[in-house]
Amino acid sequence: MRSSQLIRFPLKHYKPPGYLKPPGNYSPLDGVEERPAHPGPSRTARHVSPTSQPGNADSRSIILSQDCSLSSAKIFKNSEISRLRKELASTKDLLALPRLSSVQEIKEQDGSVRKALLLRETLKHDDKSTWSPTVTELVEKGTMAVAPFDLTLEYDYWSYAEIMSAILPEQENVEVPQGFTQVGHVLHLNLREHWLPFKYLIAEVLKDKNPTVRTVINKTEDVGSQSQFRTFPFELLVGDNDLNVVQHEQDCEFHFDYARVYWNSRLETEHRRLVEKFQPGQMVCDVMAGVGPFAVPAGKKRIFVWANDLNPHGYEVMEDAVQRNKVADFVTPFNKDGRDFIRESAKQLLEAEPVTVTIQPKARREKKRKADGSQEPQTQPQAPAQVYNRPSVVDHYVMNLPATAIEFLDAFQGVYAGQEARFEPQTSQKLPMVHVYCFSGHSDNELDDHVDICERISERIGYKITPEDRVDGSGNSAIELAIYNVRLVSPKKQMFCASFRIPPEVAFRK
Numbered sequence: 001m002r003s004s005q006l007i008r009f010p011l012k013h014y015k016p017p018g019y020l021k022p023p024g025n026y027s028p029l030d031g032v033e034e035r036p037a038h039p040g041p042s043r044t045a046r047h048v049s050p051t052s053q054p055g056n057a058d059s060r061s062i063i064l065s066q067d068c069s070l071s072s073a074k075i076f077k078n079s080e081i082s083r084l085r086k087e088l089a090s091t092k093d094l095l096a097l098p099r100l101s102s103v104q105e106i107k108e109q110d111g112s113v114r115k116a117l118l119l120r121e122t123l124k125h126d127d128k129s130t131w132s133p134t135v136t137e138l139v140e141k142g143t144m145a146v147a148p149f150d151l152t153l154e155y156d157y158w159s160y161a162e163i164m165s166a167i168l169p170e171q172e173n174v175e176v177p178q179g180f181t182q183v184g185h186v187l188h189l190n191l192r193e194h195w196l197p198f199k200y201l202i203a204e205v206l207k208d209k210n211p212t213v214r215t216v217i218n219k220t221e222d223v224g225s226q227s228q229f230r231t232f233p234f235e236l237l238v239g240d241n242d243l244n245v246v247q248h249e250q251d252c253e254f255h256f257d258y259a260r261v262y263w264n265s266r267l268e269t270e271h272r273r274l275v276e277k278f279q280p281g282q283m284v285c286d287v288m289a290g291v292g293p294f295a296v297p298a299g300k301k302r303i304f305v306w307a308n309d310l311n312p313h314g315y316e317v318m319e320d321a322v323q324r325n326k327v328a329d330f331v332t333p334f335n336k337d338g339r340d341f342i343r344e345s346a347k348q349l350l351e352a353e354p355v356t357v358t359i360q361p362k363a364r365r366e367k368k369r370k371a372d373g374s375q376e377p378q379t380q381p382q383a384p385a386q387v388y389n390r391p392s393v394v395d396h397y398v399m400n401l402p403a404t405a406i407e408f409l410d411a412f413q414g415v416y417a418g419q420e421a422r423f424e425p426q427t428s429q430k431l432p433m434v435h436v437y438c439f440s441g442h443s444d445n446e447l448d449d450h451v452d453i454c455e456r457i458s459e460r461i462g463y464k465i466t467p468e469d470r471v472d473g474s475g476n477s478a479i480e481l482a483i484y485n486v487r488l489v490s491p492k493k494q495m496f497c498a499s500f501r502i503p504p505e506v507a508f509r510k
Contacts, residue, residue: 160206185240262290266487285398306345
């Protein structure tokens with residue numbers, strides 16, 4: 001039996017200790033019918049009918065239990081276990097099941113307990129023709145004995161995917177629901193319609209199989225469908241009715257009510273990718289900052305950030321995150337409309353008093369050995385302090401509101417009107433880079449998506465940008481265009497990040 005295979009035996013139903021019987025005369029088998037199972041823990045399975053409701057569809061009322069008649073190598077000396085385990089593994093005589101240790105205990109008739117190694121399914125204790133030469137030799141030497149072993153694999157053994165494959169109704173070309181995100185202790189589902197009749201069962205098993213999950217919710221409508229703050233309607237499926245979470249990302253800690261702010265754990269890699277483009281001492285304006293997944297980690301890198309969000313609660317959470325993560329010297333939260341923030345931030349930064357942040361290095365202490373052999377602490381020469389002066393112009397604008405961010409780009413027209421002397425070619429300072437997130441249709445030809453994005457950007461800034469305006473392209477390389485494929489949101493919806501440098505014709509427009 002290969003390690004990727006599962007032992008297959010009929011499933012059983014049983015009621016575990018502590019099972020809370022639902023109100024009325026409901027039985028765990030009510031509305032349950034026999035059906036052929038998916039490849040999984042058994043050839044035969046049962047599934048809850050689509051009429052199941054919370055309170056009468058506890059996941060543990062449908063338990064996958066398999067009694068497996070196997071063979072084991074009974075070890076006479078515990079000191080030999082490690083050596084024999086390696087030897088039998090090298091000859092592929094051990095049972096290879098995921099998440100199951102090959103070392104088990106076997107009870108003797110006199111009540112004593114010995115260690116035993118589980119052997120492959122095809123090796124029979126009462127049929128020496130199935131033994132390998134290694135097993136035969138070890139038995140003849142008296143190192144071990146081959147004995148029967150009854151193994152029971154119950155609900156706790158099986159993974160979420162294995163359980164779902166066994167108990168959900170089979171649907172052609174439809175996979176077991178796997179798409180979910182976790183924010184703190186909350187697991188967020190976005191179930192498709194055909195799985196909704198089984199949503200409580202799915203949620204219960206997911207909660208059981210993820211120890212850090214206390215609450216499972218299902219999104220009932222799209223993000224932003226009922227709120228301009230990118231929150232979404234949801235239903236509580238199982239667990240605590242508590243969405244106050246603690247989320248960690250890029251060595252930062254955020255505390256927020258998930259029902260009142262936007263957070264997407266799937267964007268952690270993208271948050272990191274963009275923050276890595278910023279250099280210490282640069283000035284970043286985060287126009288739609290949310291609770292600060294770009295801003296706070298950037299502050300830890302000693303990057304100056306003005307971070308804005310329209311959501312008052314998001315602003316409060318960001319203020320808390322700034323203090324909690326000790327980045328107040330570098331990150332300043334704002335609570336404004338994004339378009340107003342773009343127009344006002346550039347002007348306010350030019351007029352603001354200079355800000356200097358000095359970071360004193362931590363003193364290093366090393367032990368110096370005395371003549372008598374003992375040691376005493378010795379302070380090493382201190383490294384020079386690091387000094388950061390906040391720039392008076394913006395190096396990067398971040399606009400992470402993919403549904404509508406492109407519509408805000410018109411605010412950059414004239415953003416530095418009359419300030420030509422501050423930028424190239426009069427100085428070494430370049431005009432800001434803009435990193436705008438957006439959705440496109442996910443066409444078969446990605447160039448079509450890039451053309452679409454460039455046309456939408458061009459319309460808003462009043463200046464033509466094309467996919468050829470890359471650094472190595474045949475167009476205007478000064479634009480430094482880069483369109484990055486962030487993630488596939490749905491089969492017909494792709495998320496992109498379009499980065500470009502504001503053209504002088506746009507920034508200085510009167």
